[in-house]
Amino acid sequence: xxxxVKMVIEYDGTNFFGWQRQPKARSVQGDIERVLTxxxxxEIQIDGAGRTDAGVHAYGQVATFKSTIPMPLENLxxxxxxxxxxxxxxxxxxxxxxxxxxxxxAKGKTYVYKVLNTVDRDVFTSHYAYYYPYEVKEELMLEAxxxxxxxxxxxxxxxxxxxxxxPVRIIHDIMLKRNGDNLELIYTGNGFLYKMVRIITGYxxxxxxxxxxxxxxxxxxxxxxxxxxxxxxPAEGLYLKEVYYD
Amino acid sequence: xxxxVKMVIEYDGTNFFGWQRQPKARSVQGDIERVLTxxxxxEIQIDGAGRTDAGVHAYGQVATFKSTIPMPLENLxxxxxxxxxxxxxxxxxxxxxxxxxxxxxAKGKTYVYKVLNTVDRDVFTSHYAYYYPYEVKEELMLEAxxxxxxxxxxxxxxxxxxxxxxPVRIIHDIMLKRNGDNLELIYTGNGFLYKMVRIITGYxxxxxxxxxxxxxxxxxxxxxxxxxxxxxxPAEGLYLKEVYYD
Numbered sequence: 001x002x003x004x005v006k007m008v009i010e011y012d013g014t015n016f017f018g019w020q021r022q023p024k025a026r027s028v029q030g031d032i033e034r035v036l037t038x039x040x041x042x043e044i045q046i047d048g049a050g051r052t053d054a055g056v057h058a059y060g061q062v063a064t065f066k067s068t069i070p071m072p073l074e075n076l077x078x079x080x081x082x083x084x085x086x087x088x089x090x091x092x093x094x095x096x097x098x099x100x101x102x103x104x105x106a107k108g109k110t111y112v113y114k115v116l117n118t119v120d121r122d123v124f125t126s127h128y129a130y131y132y133p134y135e136v137k138e139e140l141m142l143e144a145x146x147x148x149x150x151x152x153x154x155x156x157x158x159x160x161x162x163x164x165x166x167p168v169r170i171i172h173d174i175m176l177k178r179n180g181d182n183l184e185l186i187y188t189g190n191g192f193l194y195k196m197v198r199i200i201t202g203y204x205x206x207x208x209x210x211x212x213x214x215x216x217x218x219x220x221x222x223x224x225x226x227x228x229x230x231x232x233x234p235a236e237g238l239y240l241k242e243v244y245y246d
Numbered sequence: 247x248x249x250x251v252k253m254v255i256e257y258d259g260t261n262f263f264g265w266q267r268q269p270k271a272r273s274v275q276g277d278i279e280r281v282l283t284x285x286x287x288x289e290i291q292i293d294g295a296g297r298t299d300a301g302v303h304a305y306g307q308v309a310t311f312k313s314t315i316p317m318p319l320e321n322l323x324x325x326x327x328x329x330x331x332x333x334x335x336x337x338x339x340x341x342x343x344x345x346x347x348x349x350x351x352a353k354g355k356t357y358v359y360k361v362l363n364t365v366d367r368d369v370f371t372s373h374y375a376y377y378y379p380y381e382v383k384e385e386l387m388l389e390a391x392x393x394x395x396x397x398x399x400x401x402x403x404x405x406x407x408x409x410x411x412x413p414v415r416i417i418h419d420i421m422l423k424r425n426g427d428n429l430e431l432i433y434t435g436n437g438f439l440y441k442m443v444r445i446i447t448g449y450x451x452x453x454x455x456x457x458x459x460x461x462x463x464x465x466x467x468x469x470x471x472x473x474x475x476x477x478x479x480p481a482e483g484l485y486l487k488e489v490y491y492d
Contacts, residue, residue, distance in 0.1 A: 012369040057370070086372040123258040124303070126332040128370065 002066045004096045005073070007032075007046070009061040012087040013235070014127040019052040019061070028052075028088060032063070035083040039076070040067060049102040049243040050109065053195075055127070055235030059112075060091070062243040064102040100245075108172070108244040110188045113201045114237045118181035129182070130201075130237035136183075136208025138176060143214035144207045145174045147221070148200065155224035157203070159195035159232070167193060167224065174200075186241070201233035248312045250342045251319070253278075253292070255307040258333040259481070260373040265298045265307070274298075274334060278309070281329040285322070286313060295348040295489040296355065299441075301373070301481030305358075306337070308489040310348040346491075354418070354490040356434045359447045360483045364427035375428070376447075376483035382429070382454025384422060389460035390453045391420045393467070394446065401470035403449070405441035405478070413439060413470065420446075432487070447479035 009032070017025035021033065029048060036044035049062040069076065073093040080090045099105075114129040116122055121131045148171050155167040175186040185204065187197050206212045212230070220228060255278070263271035267279065275294060282290035295308040315322065319339040326336045345351075360375040362368055367377045394417050401413040421432040431450065433443050452458045458476070466474060 010369050012372070081367075086367065087369050089367060089369050121327075121332065121335060123256050123333050123335050124374065126258070 001068065003069055004064055004066050004098055004100050005069065006092075006094050006096045006100065006102065007063045007065075008091040009058060009063060010089045010091055011058050011061065012127075013052060013055050013057045015087060016054060018054045018056070019048050019050075028058075028061070029063070031084060031088055032080070032090075035080055036065065038083065039079050040070075042067075047102050049106050050192075050240065052238075052240055053235050056238045056240065057128070058240040060242045061240050062102045062106070064096065064100060102243070105245050106191075106243050107246060108188060108190045109192065110186065110241040110244075111192065111197045112239040112241045113185040113187070113197060113233060114239065115183040115185070115201075115205070115233075116181060117178075117183045127236050130233050132183075132205055134205075134209050136205055137210065138178065138208065140210065140214055141176055141204050141208040144204055144212075144217050145176060147214065147217040148174055152221045153224045154193055154196055155226060156220040156228045157196050157199045158193040158226075159199065160226060160229070165193070169193065169196070195232060198233045198235070198238060199230065201237070202231040205233065206230055247314065249315055250310055250312055250344055250346050251315065252338075252340050252342045252346065252348065253309045253311075254337040255304060255309060256335045256337055257304050257307065258373075259298060259301050259303045261333060262300060264300045264302070265294050265296075274304075274307070275309070277330060277334055278326070278336075281326055282311065284329065285325050286316075288313075293348050295352050296438075296486065298484075298486055299481050302484045302486070303374070304486040306488045307486050308348045308352070310342065310346060348489070351491050352437075352489050353492060354434060354436045355438065356432065356487040356490075357438065357443045358485045358487045359431040359433070359443060359479060360485065361429040361431070361447075361451070361479075362427060363424075363429045373482050376479050378429075378451055380451075380455050382451055383456065384424065384454065386456065386460055387422055387450050387454040390450055390458075390463050391422060393460065393463040394420055398467045399470045400439055400442055401472060402466040402474045403442050403445045404439040404472075405445065406472060406475070411439070415439065415442070441478060444479045444481070444484060445476065447483070448477040451479065452476055 011028050016028050019028045021027050021030045044065055046063040046065040077090050077093045116125050116129040116131045119133050151170045153167050154169050169191050171189040173188045177184045185201055207214055257274050262274050265274045267273050267275045290311050292309040292311040323336050323339045362371050362375040362377045365379050397416045399413050400415050415437050417435040419434045423430040431447055453460055
């Protein structure tokens with residue numbers, strides 16, 4: 001009988017054209033499906049909790065698939081990690097209820113955005129953090145952050161290429177952490193629109209630099225507009241940290 | 247008039263076929279020479295303190311070149327870092343005496359070897375540390391380390407492909423540092439034979455596992471032999487940290 005298996009997945013997104021399966025480019029979904037298909041000797045498709053773009057990393061992406069499972073999950077995990085390349089790792093596998101689905105059952109997500117905030121770039125973090133050499137004032141960023149918390153129409157903070165959808169989301173928390181030159185923004189919410197975390201990060205950094213007043217945020221929520229654009233923070237700083245379920 | 251310029255260079259070796267210029271493969275030396283040649287509008291060749299193999303990193307490789315320098319070094323550094331790709335960075339530039347040479351004037355070097363010593367591999371360090379999932383006993387490694395300190399004939403610890411040379415070197419210090427799952431071996435000596443740091447690291451890890459007795463080291467110094475082989479620790483864990491001069 002078919003069972004639903006949940007996978008929690010870590011990956012270094014540097015050498016992938018994103019999560020989503022594509023005919024001619026390397027993707028995380030494509031790599032995992034190919035290995036599962038090899039192990040199960042039949043075609044297996046997986047559903048991810050969300051797509052990540054090229055260069056975006058994950059500490060805890062979630063995906064589900066349905067199949068008869070002919071071996072203990074511990075053995076399946078070992079086989080998967082043996083066959084997968086070193087930039088993908090399966091952290092856990094678990095059986096879930098028949099109705100469980102990585103995307104539809106998700107109640108929220110946490111993303112981390114990492115910034116290297118110093119004058120000199122660092123060769124070892126160029127694919128793992130956004131090199132941002134400008135001085136930012138944290139008190140300005142924190143004021144703007146306070147306006148982001150709660151339920152809002154995020155039309156002003158979605159990518160212009162996004163397909164039509166309900167632009168209302170709840171942000172539960174944005175934590176700002178600094179450790180020397182390393183700045184982290186940790187976003188938790190019930191869901192995020194296309195490129196929303198990178199757009200808000202780019203916006204908050206410009207607020208920190210004094211280029212945008214924190215109060216502008218209130219205005220953008222009162223009069224949502226697709227016309228407003230700021231610099232989008234690049235993919236390499238973004239990590240899907242966790243997906244929440246009931 | 248020609249002046250001697252010393253460069254201190256940081257690089258992520260992942261996407262290079264090593265330091266040394268090669269006709270058809272990307273090298274750190276080749277990249278820097280191409281940018282210097284572009285800036286100076288004449289061919290510039292640089293000499294490195296030592297070659298690093300494909301995948302080996304540097305926090306402080308040193309190279310020298312001779313030329314008339316038509317601009318302040320601060321401007322030259324900025325121009326170099328602008329033109330170089332993000333996996334190479336010039337840390338400092340300085341004028342040196344006419345007799346100064348990156349390799350011939352070097353008095354010693356420090357290398358760091360990084361090991362991820364835990365059961366689960368980590369996708370983010372696969373190019374930056376040696377994933378070594380076996381338990382190692384530090385007291386065994388420390389005993390072996392004590393035998394390495396000093397002047398020895400390192401014939402037993404050089405790569406079999408090395409060209410004939412004087413195999414005597416002085417190791418001033420090998421520090422063993424553990425921070426959770428991260429193990430570091432920090433080697434300082436007057437010079438190192440080809441692949442010597444990686445060979446000693448592979449050896450020390452096998453000592454830590456209990457596969458080789460620490461006292462074997464004394465025997466290998468008393469009766470140096472090219473026949474003795476152990477697992478060579480891979481390139482990705484190795485960093486040239488510093489080159490010393492008078």
